[in-house]
Every structure is written in C-alpha cells, then in structure tokens.
Amino acid sequence: MGRGNNANGGDEYSLGLRAAWLHYAGGLTQAAVARKLRLTSVKTHRLIARAVADGAVKLSIDGDIIECLEMEAALSERYDLQVCEVAPDLAEPGLPLRALGIAGASYMARVIDQSGGGPIGLGHGRTLAAAVGELPQRAGDKTRFVSLLGGLTRNFAANPHDVMYRIAERTESPAHVMPVPFCANSVHDKSILLAQRGVREVFEMAQSAPIKLVGLGTVDTEAQLVRAGMIDQSELAGIVAAGAVGEVLGHFFDADGQQVATPLDGRTLTISLLENTGDDELVAIAGGVDKAASIAAVLESRKLTGLIIDEATSRRILGRPAA
Known part of the structure; x- marks a missing residue:
C-alpha cells in the first residue's frame, strides 16, 4: 500500500x-x-x-496512508492514547510481522534518539522481535536497555522471542537481562529470586524505566506464553477460567479491561503496571486480526499510552470494513 x-x-x-x-x-x-x-x-x-x-x-x-491516519486518530480518542501508529497493509498472510516490524523499528529508532541514555524497557514476543530485527545497525551511544520480565522458561531455557541479546548487538549498547524465569514455582521462590542482588538491581531499573516497549498476548491455544514454555497448559486453563482475554507483561485483563486474578498472581517475575501519570510511557507493538479481541481488552484497561498496530487489526478493533 x-x-x-x-x-x-x-x-x-x-x-x-x-x-x-x-x-x-x-x-x-x-x-x-x-x-x-x-x-x-x-x-x-x-x-x-x-x-x-x-x-x-x-x-x-x-x-494512500490517509485511512491509516484516520484510524490512528480514532484509536487515540477511544483509548486515550498519546501515541498511535497504524502500519499500512503489506498483504502478508497471517501475523503481519513485516509491517509491524518496520513500523515498530521506526518508532524504536526515534525513541532511542531521544532517550538521553535510557533506560528503555523491553518486553518480549514475536512482534517486538520483528521490530528489533528491522532496526538498522547503529553505533553505540549512551542508551541502555533493560528487560521488563523474566526471560527464561519454566525449565530455565532461553525464551525464543527474547530480544535483549539482539538489541545489544544491533545498537552496541548495554542490555540488562532479567536472568530468572517468567514464572516462579511459588511466591516464596519468587521472593528468593528477587532477593539476589543482581536480579534486584535489574528489576528496579526495569520498574523505573520511563519508556517501556512491549508486545501483547492472547490466552488461546496459540498463546505465546505457552508456546515459548513460559507457562504450561494447566496454568493457561486457570487463566481462561478466570475470564482473561488479553495479556501484557504477565498481567491479564477481561474484555472490559478489568485486571483479573489468575493462578499466576504472586509468582510472575515482571514489573507492576503503574497508573499512567503522563511521565511513564507503555507502548505496545501488536497486531494480527486473530488477536484483535486480546488487544482490545488491554486497550480497554487504559494501561497503554501508545500502540503500533497493523491496518487490518485496526479495522477489526474499530469495527470498520476491510479495505
């Protein structure tokens, strides 16, 4: 387009x-x-x-981008977004990773240019990984990156959609990983992990990062949290039973945007979602028409300050006919 x-x-x-x-x-x-x-x-x-x-x-x-601009304005007004960019359709089958990657990389580059040394917080997931993949090689500067949640699976294997090592290579900048699983076995185990000095310092840096870039997840059979080995099917079943529809950084929301209690509460190693004060930015790179309901659920929570989304999914969320 x-x-x-x-x-x-x-x-x-x-x-x-x-x-x-x-x-x-x-x-x-x-x-x-x-x-x-x-x-x-x-x-x-x-x-x-x-x-x-x-x-x-x-x-x-x-x-041709006029309709995308109109949808950006409509999404911003409906969900109180400070930033919204709708990536034009590239006629990709399935999840539009190239469109989201290009748009996400463009926004990420502007954030890096204005970060003043960071830190910039990063989540994980396919769309965020696609954005990092499209980011041009940059000379090292004062920017720092920090992971917003545990980057290991339940079996302490690497998350296949973790972006920290790739962003460090692309930008020649420090990238602080959170070397713990996404979900601890118990609340007590979580407290022990967070008590470790290095882990605690990274966690505090992540919580204080003024700019946070994240992906959004579903709770269906294709949920990346399960596919990546971060949680198991029985835990997902409990999350669905609690009424969850969408997820961001391990926090789950129902269709009305209300945060729901799940079996993972107290065990996930992830930052809390602060109330938006105007100083902190939480920007999601997300898309795919199959994820429209999940994305809308998180948008309804008003936790996001920004959204990078593809054209087709934007149309679905706004109830507009396909182009």
Missing part, C-alpha cells in the same frame, strides 16, 4: 504525511507534532515543508 515503507524514503514519506496531518488537520502546533512523533523541531518542520512541496497538502492530506 502506498509508496512502500523502508528504512529511508518510505519511512520519511509516511512520517511527513503524519506530521502534516497532525499539523493541518489535527490543529497541533509544529512543536506539539514534534513531541507526539518523537522528532526534533527542525526535522518536523522539514517533513511538513516537504509534504507541502510534494503537493500532499491541499484541502486535505493526499496519499
């Missing part, structure tokens, strides 16, 4: 349309647009000027 979406021209074009849309149609000042898109004022001005010079700004904003 549109003029492509690569790391250079296509990404600049999409950013220019978003900036122009927010400025001319959304009524935001260029300074407000820069803050929303995590860009410098100079780059924002240049992108808007380029959109005008290219003829995209008339009585409306031209371009």
Whole structure:
C-alpha cells in the first residue's frame, strides 16, 4: 500500500504525511507534532515543508496512508492514547510481522534518539522481535536497555522471542537481562529470586524505566506464553477460567479491561503496571486480526499510552470494513 515503507524514503514519506496531518488537520502546533512523533523541531518542520512541496497538502492530506491516519486518530480518542501508529497493509498472510516490524523499528529508532541514555524497557514476543530485527545497525551511544520480565522458561531455557541479546548487538549498547524465569514455582521462590542482588538491581531499573516497549498476548491455544514454555497448559486453563482475554507483561485483563486474578498472581517475575501519570510511557507493538479481541481488552484497561498496530487489526478493533 502506498509508496512502500523502508528504512529511508518510505519511512520519511509516511512520517511527513503524519506530521502534516497532525499539523493541518489535527490543529497541533509544529512543536506539539514534534513531541507526539518523537522528532526534533527542525526535522518536523522539514517533513511538513516537504509534504507541502510534494503537493500532499491541499484541502486535505493526499496519499494512500490517509485511512491509516484516520484510524490512528480514532484509536487515540477511544483509548486515550498519546501515541498511535497504524502500519499500512503489506498483504502478508497471517501475523503481519513485516509491517509491524518496520513500523515498530521506526518508532524504536526515534525513541532511542531521544532517550538521553535510557533506560528503555523491553518486553518480549514475536512482534517486538520483528521490530528489533528491522532496526538498522547503529553505533553505540549512551542508551541502555533493560528487560521488563523474566526471560527464561519454566525449565530455565532461553525464551525464543527474547530480544535483549539482539538489541545489544544491533545498537552496541548495554542490555540488562532479567536472568530468572517468567514464572516462579511459588511466591516464596519468587521472593528468593528477587532477593539476589543482581536480579534486584535489574528489576528496579526495569520498574523505573520511563519508556517501556512491549508486545501483547492472547490466552488461546496459540498463546505465546505457552508456546515459548513460559507457562504450561494447566496454568493457561486457570487463566481462561478466570475470564482473561488479553495479556501484557504477565498481567491479564477481561474484555472490559478489568485486571483479573489468575493462578499466576504472586509468582510472575515482571514489573507492576503503574497508573499512567503522563511521565511513564507503555507502548505496545501488536497486531494480527486473530488477536484483535486480546488487544482490545488491554486497550480497554487504559494501561497503554501508545500502540503500533497493523491496518487490518485496526479495522477489526474499530469495527470498520476491510479495505
């Protein structure tokens, strides 16, 4: 859809349309647009000027991305999001990992540029791994990354969708892993693990990270928590019985966005979900029409401040017909 979406021209074009849309149609000042898109004022001005010079700004904003921009505005209004980007459809079968990876990498690069040394918290999952995979190689800087939850399986094997080692390689920056399982055998075992000095320090860094990038999970038979070996089928059955529909960082929500008690409570090694104060950012990279109900459940919780999502899933959540 549109003029492509690569790391250079296509990404600049999409950013220019978003900036122009927010400025001319959304009524935001260029300074407000820069803050929303995590860009410098100079780059924002240049992108808007380029959109005008290219003829995209008339009585409306031209371009195939227009429907995505409209859905971004609708999702932001419905779920109180500070950041929302809808990745244009690339006609991928199944989970749109390339579209989400490209959009997620673009946003992640802007976050890194403005992090001021971090730390940036990272969850795990296929979509987040796809975003890290699309991130261009970068020279090392002051950015630090930290895992937001235990990165090992129940059998102390590596999580196949953990992103910490890959992000360290891509950015040449420190990446602090949480070297414990996602779920301890008991509440007592969890307390013992967290009492270890190195683990406790990483956990505290994760909790305090002002920017947190995460994936969202389902509770169906394809749930990544089970497929990756983080929990077992009997635990998943208890979660489903509790009424859970969607998951973020090991916290589960029903269709109305209410957090539900599950058999994992007190045993998961993950950060707590703080109330959004405007200072902390919790941005999800998530998609796939089969996950629409799960994503909507987490959105209803109002815990997220931002969302990177694909076009088809956005349409499903908003109840719009397919393009």
